[in-house]
Amino acid sequence: MKLGLLYGGKSAEHKVSLQTAKAVIQALDLTKYEVHPIYITEEGEWVRGAQLTSPVENVEQLRLAENGQSVSPTALNTEIFPAEENQSGSGKFDIVFPLLHGPNGEDGTVQGLLELLNIPYVGNGVLSSSAGMDKVMMKNIYAQAGIKQPAYTWYLRRDWEKDAEAAYAEVENKLGYPCFVKPANLGSSVGISKADDRDGLAEAFRVAFEYDRKVIVEEGIDGREVEIAVLGNDDPKCSVVGEIKPEAGFYDYKAKYEDGTTGLIIPADITEEEYQRIQKVAVESFKAIDCSGLVRADFFLKENGEVLMNEINTMPGFTPFSMFPMLWQESGIEYPELIEELVQLGLERFKEKQKIKHTF
CATH class of the missing domain: 3.30.1490.20 (ATP-grasp fold, A domain)
Incomplete structure (x- = not known):
């Protein structure tokens, strides 16, 4: 199966994307997938690298600007696979995995490109990615849906x-x-x-x-910061709940990706009733903006048991300190299995869309 990995991106979260890509590559079964890296530089240039035959050791290996081939985003299924490198099958991707965080990748722009090119991809679609990225639009939609939030x-x-x-x-x-x-x-x-x-x-x-x-x-909310991972398409399922206890004033960039000192309690010490309440709101939030594939939903849990939606993340990180894979690991799904399920969900959603008529 030809799997394209899109990572990097013209975004302040460029470095986070590189860390995510490294972790995903290390977990992929390279005997099952034909993995092709596509690096998007901080200036927005798309660069194709050679097929990966072994995991990368560090993120610097993923910066392909100097030893890769510049490609056009609109030609993902043509110049990506030159004839001499495509002796064994189709010149098209079976699926693309966008490992992009932030604007110009997680916000529906790349998803729209893949839709136009009719390429299957992992994760959320154009609308859910766009609404999930813009916190104002997301909160406006959730307010309309009656979901409680700060x-x-x-x-x-x-x-x-x-x-x-x-x-x-x-x-x-x-x-x-x-x-x-x-x-x-x-x-x-x-x-x-x-x-x-x-x-x-x-x-x-x-x-x-x-x-x-x-x-x-x-x-500011006086409450516990808890998170839950959601996986699926039309019938999503939820992981256990995790709790964040940052040593600093709040869970900032450094605490998330650099020092690893933040306390991550998995599973969180909550009652079954509180878990059911968080799970219910997570699924409602997932469906309110028509999510697919994966979401990490973040909440505040107040002392009186009230659950307030903070935000959702439509492409949560997969770094060693990231909650999304850790929550699923505690729920019985190991990292490689999680990636495999995400790929299958992407193919499932693509197949579903092919049923839509485009003539009248």
Whole structure:
């Protein structure tokens, strides 16, 4: 089976994508899959590497800019496989696995390209990827669906530049302190700051606007941070629940990907009733934006048992410190088996879409 791995990307989460790609390659059965790496540089250039016959040892091996072949994104099923390298079968991918995090990859752009090229792919489709990436749109949809979540407000850079003090005053009136300021279209805790006063809020806005033209501000919640992994298409299933206990003020980029000091409790110490409640909201959230394949759903669990949706991640990381594979491992699905199931779910969704009529 010809499997294309898309990783890297023109995104502030480029390095995270490389770590994900390394971990997935190390877990893939290279005797079962014909694995072809396609690296997207930080400038947006697509570079094809040689077929992988052994796992990579470090992420630097995945930077193919110097020893790869530049290719066009719109020719994934032609110039990717030159005739001399394609003696044994079809010149097309059986499936593509986008291991991209953040804008220009996790946000529906690459998924739209693959849809137009009619190539099967792993994970969420255009709508769910786009809505899941934009935290404002996601929360608006969840509000409409009646899913409980922390109070929030949002701003465009243009409006902030016109009257920053009015924005700060509105945040103080609506949300108070502490609050969290985030780029609307980014993940991996990049650009996120906790604000405890007006000066901290001003700095948090400045940092967030470096990464997006739109920011979202959320009220601080006094509750436990818990996460659950979801797997499936139309009938999704859930993993056990995990709890995050960061040593720092919150679960930031460094805690997620660099120091490994954050306490990850799997399974979380919760009641069966709390688990059922979290599972129910996770599935509702998955279906509300028509997700497919995989999602990590993040919640706040308050002392009174109330569950508040924080956000979903439509392409969660697969690094050694990542919750998604760890949650499934605790649920009885090992890493290689998890990847295999994701591939099959992608093929299943593609087959389902082929039933749609395109003539009238």
